[in-house]
Amino acid sequence: MAMMDQKLRSERLVFYEKDVQRIDEEIDGLLELSGSRCAFLIDKDGHLVTRRGDAVQSSLESIAALVAGSFAATREMARLLGQDEFSTLFHQGERESIQISLVGERALLAMVFDQRTNLGMVRYYAVESVRRLTEILNEIDHREVAPTSGLSSDFSSSAVAALDKLF
Amino acid sequence: MVQINFAQKQVNAKIVYYGPGMSGKTTNLEIVHQRAPAPNRGDLTSISTDGDRTLFFDFMPLDLGTVAGMRTCFQLYTVPGQVYYNSTRKLVLQGVDGVVFVADSSASMVEENLESMRNLEQNLAEYGKSLANLPLIIQYNKRDLPDALPVEELNRLLNPYGAPCFEATANTGQGVFPTLKALAARVLESIHSGNRGQGSAPVGLPQTGFHPAPNLTAGAGSGAPRTLQQTGYNPMPQQPAAQQVQQPQGGRPIPMQPGMPQQPTQPGTQPGTQPRASYPEQLARTTVHAPPGGNGLQPIPMGQPIQRLPQQGQPQMHPQMQQQMLQQQQMQMQQMQQMQQMQMQQQQMQQQMQQQQMHPGTHQTGFAPVPPSMQSPGMQIQSSPGVTLAAPQPGGSLGMLRVDKGQGAPPPAAAQKPRSLPAAKPAAKPAAAKQPAAPAPAAEAPRIQPRTQPMPTPKGGKKRLVYAAVFVVVALGVGAFVAKMVLSVL
Numbered sequence: 001m002a003m004m005d006q007k008l009r010s011e012r013l014v015f016y017e018k019d020v021q022r023i024d025e026e027i028d029g030l031l032e033l034s035g036s037r038c039a040f041l042i043d044k045d046g047h048l049v050t051r052r053g054d055a056v057q058s059s060l061e062s063i064a065a066l067v068a069g070s071f072a073a074t075r076e077m078a079r080l081l082g083q084d085e086f087s088t089l090f091h092q093g094e095r096e097s098i099q100i101s102l103v104g105e106r107a108l109l110a111m112v113f114d115q116r117t118n119l120g121m122v123r124y125y126a127v128e129s130v131r132r133l134t135e136i137l138n139e140i141d142h143r144e145v146a147p148t149s150g151l152s153s154d155f156s157s158s159a160v161a162a163l164d165k166l167f
Numbered sequence: 168m169v170q171i172n173f174a175q176k177q178v179n180a181k182i183v184y185y186g187p188g189m190s191g192k193t194t195n196l197e198i199v200h201q202r203a204p205a206p207n208r209g210d211l212t213s214i215s216t217d218g219d220r221t222l223f224f225d226f227m228p229l230d231l232g233t234v235a236g237m238r239t240c241f242q243l244y245t246v247p248g249q250v251y252y253n254s255t256r257k258l259v260l261q262g263v264d265g266v267v268f269v270a271d272s273s274a275s276m277v278e279e280n281l282e283s284m285r286n287l288e289q290n291l292a293e294y295g296k297s298l299a300n301l302p303l304i305i306q307y308n309k310r311d312l313p314d315a316l317p318v319e320e321l322n323r324l325l326n327p328y329g330a331p332c333f334e335a336t337a338n339t340g341q342g343v344f345p346t347l348k349a350l351a352a353r354v355l356e357s358i359h360s361g362n363r364g365q366g367s368a369p370v371g372l373p374q375t376g377f378h379p380a381p382n383l384t385a386g387a388g389s390g391a392p393r394t395l396q397q398t399g400y401n402p403m404p405q406q407p408a409a410q411q412v413q414q415p416q417g418g419r420p421i422p423m424q425p426g427m428p429q430q431p432t433q434p435g436t437q438p439g440t441q442p443r444a445s446y447p448e449q450l451a452r453t454t455v456h457a458p459p460g461g462n463g464l465q466p467i468p469m470g471q472p473i474q475r476l477p478q479q480g481q482p483q484m485h486p487q488m489q490q491q492m493l494q495q496q497q498m499q500m501q502q503m504q505q506m507q508q509m510q511m512q513q514q515q516m517q518q519q520m521q522q523q524q525m526h527p528g529t530h531q532t533g534f535a536p537v538p539p540s541m542q543s544p545g546m547q548i549q550s551s552p553g554v555t556l557a558a559p560q561p562g563g564s565l566g567m568l569r570v571d572k573g574q575g576a577p578p579p580a581a582a583q584k585p586r587s588l589p590a591a592k593p594a595a596k597p598a599a600a601k602q603p604a605a606p607a608p609a610a611e612a613p614r615i616q617p618r619t620q621p622m623p624t625p626k627g628g629k630k631r632l633v634y635a636a637v638f639v640v641v642a643l644g645v646g647a648f649v650a651k652m653v654l655s656v657l
Binding site for chain 2: 015
């Protein structure tokens with residue numbers, strides 16, 4: 001059973017409301033202190049966990065996928081250079097910039113900021129927030145995962161039916 | 168890796184289209200993007216070369232809608248098929264929940280198909296996954312080619328696991344949606360049940376690595392070639408429990424941290440637990456510390472100008488700067504000494520003038536001596552009207568300013584032989600010089616009479632005093648000017 005739980009834990013990532021609420025509070029504080037526009041918490045597979053701050057007009061799914069892909073590419077580059085991975089990425093734009101920080105082993109924190117703040121402020125406050133977010137994610141990771149993970153019993157059959165309607 | 172977010176009420180799964188180069192993976196995605204209902208599809212993001220060859224990945228989110236209170240989304244990815252981009256393909260496979268293998272039905276692409284299938288197995292193995300227990304659908308694309316191999320042949324070569332397979336012609340859209348629908352269903356079933364995979368591996372085949380499919384008609388029961396369908400989804404027949412292959416002990420390590428490549432485990436160690444320095448620690452390692460303090464200066468001998476020592480922790484002054492400061496201080500000291508000398512000389516002059524007043528006729532000319540030390544090349548002393556400059560006398564005598572009083576020409580003897588005074592003589596000297604002068608008046612007894620009455624103020628004495636005062640002021644001004652010039656030069 002423990003092995004099954006571990007397998008499930010390794011094959012899915014489950015966020016409950018209280019988990020996301022804690023994460024949102026932490027990110028809200030970070031945005032206020034650093035003066036950033038918005039922040040995304042993305043898992044390494046490219047799924048968006050939560051977004052806080054100003055709305056982004058672009059597709060959030062695409063942004064999450066690109067952030068994860070970009071980080072994965074640089075991580076591979078780091079390994080080729082003899083590093084474990086690069087814990088922080090920074091892309092500077094003309095009006096806005098984005099900093100991506102590794103959170104624990106599973107997630108990425110992407111912060112978008114503009115001229116209202118500066119990189120030093122963002123990095124300074126991101127360090128502590130990343131540490132607290134890592135603790136939250138570790139608690140989630142080591143929690144027992146039920147096989148159904150809270151999904152309704154007819155989820156799969158309903159989903160398959162929805163597929164028939166869609167296609 | 169499926170993400171179930173109860174806060175957002177969303178279920179996310181990742182599907183990857185895999186296969187050799189130019190097999191039709193991106194075409195599949197484009198067809199889905201074109202024909203899927205607009206509310207259900209997202210933007211198609213392609214990272215490709217100028218020649219429209221996938222460079223990193225293509226991505227498109229597909230929203231299935233709300234199912235059992237949960238918004239169900241599939242993220243569809245394609246990988247670059249060229250062998251050159253193997254490392255990139257591996258990155259995209261991270262967290263995959265289901266794979267569509269798009270094979271090229273052309274007879275000339277058999278080797279490429281096999282190589283791609285082996286590569287898929289290898290890359291999945293790095294994440295601790297295998298085609299044996301991962302939802303897999305095989306699509307035999309380009310069925311419209313004249314040299315397309317029979318499906319049975321392709322199945323024999325590429326489908327050892329008995330995965331559902333579909334024929335397709337992606338550029339026309341045929342077979343695209345049935346493929347996607349079949350895989351999505353299997354992924355959804357695996358989400359709920361936790362039982363991944365489409366079936367057991369055939370008997371005798373290893374868990375990892377790809378080998379050509381054995382003769383599946385031998386009655387092994389592991390999955391005979393299925394009847395292909397153009398549309399619809401036909402689930403695989405369930406395998407009898409007795410024929411399920413036992414997982415070899417320790418054959419596939421269960422990943423402790425998904426998304427990370429597997430580390431070779433050693434007794435007593437836990438994989439994936441390499442300590443990693445926190446960001447502040449990494450920052451501290453790169454901090455550049457200031458060089459240690461210490462003046463490194465020699466002891467200053469007495470009498471020398473006191474040099475300001477750099478405080479500990481502060482950067483030391485450049486040696487040249489230190490020398491310049493020393494020189495400036497020395498110059499200042501010299502200037503102060505010269506000023507003092509000038510003042511002393513002026514005092515002497517005043518005393519002498521007082522003596523002259525007491526003894527009129529001895530000296531008619533006034534002068535403002537300029538010390539040789541104060542004279543510099545190119546120095547110009549402006550003369551005021553009525554004042555003529557006397558050239559410096561040989562032998563180091565002073566240069567003097569001779570003033571024409573305008574009250575008659577001075578005595579020729581006095582004019583030709585101006586009286587010179589030593590530069591720095593103590594104040595007692597005039598008193599000493601006075602004594603030898605005493606006999607002179609005695610020798611000139613007929614001219615000078617001993618005084619018995621207070622000496623009356625000679626005519627023009629006040630003017631002489633005024634002129635003397637003027638000379639003193641001018642001398643002071645000249646000295647200050649010269650000092651300023653010297654300082655500016657330094």
